[in-house]
Amino acid sequence: MTEETPGLGENAEKPDVPSGATPDDAAPKAAEPSTEEGPAAPAGDTDSKASAQDAGLTAQLDQVRTALNERTADLQRLQAEYQNYRRRVERDKVTVKEIASANLLSELLPTLDDIGRAREHGELVGGFKSVAEALETVVAKMGLQQFGKEGEPFDPTIHEALMHSYAPDVTETTCVAILQPGYRIGERTIRPARVAVAEPQPGAQTVKGDESSAAADSSSADEAKDKETGGPDEG
Secondary structure, three states, rough: OOOOOOOOOOOOOOOOOOOOOOOOHOOOOOOOOOOOOOOOOOOHHHHHHHHHHHHHHHHHHHHHHHHHHHHHHHHHHHHHHHHHHHHHHHHHHHHHHHHHHHHHHHHHHHHHHHHHHHHHHOOHHHHHHHHHHHHHHHHHHOOOEEEEEOEEOOOOEEEEEEEEEEEEEOHHHHHHHEEEEEEEEEEEEOOOOOEEEEEOOHHHHHHHHHHHHHHHHHHHHHHHHHHOOOOOOOO
């Protein structure tokens, strides 16, 4: 005699399976993970945001470039102003030095004139000669230059005419005597040369022209006479 296990016999209850379904359909299905996501952002909104960011960066870059150009222009202007200032200072320093030297040397000109007159009269001897030559060396190192020579053309910008005369042997106004030499420092004239000038003799050129005309007439007359007599007499 056999015992039947409850639920395993012929009368055991079977799960309800719809008609036409396979046995696999009756098995419970495992829960599948959900692959559904939230709603995606539209593509147009993303492009608009990117374009707005690019436009903002471009505007900032333009502002930075503009500021850089302004600062560069300011720096260049300041550098040019500084260079002009340095050149002006150097020029002013040279001018001030020349003026100071000219003022000092102007006070020494009477002494230099005395030395020159003593030299002309042969009185520049002994210790006085040594002192005079040392003084002339010092003023020459300071840039003092003497000018004015007999026979040079008269120039009113550097000569001062104290005496005037006429001379037949000059063709223009000429310095015939140097009464006081002139002095300059570089291009700056401290004192003009004081001179005696001579101009051409009035009518001298006319007389010369008349003499030339007379000589030419005499020559023409001699030629005409020779033609009339058949040429010069032959020995």
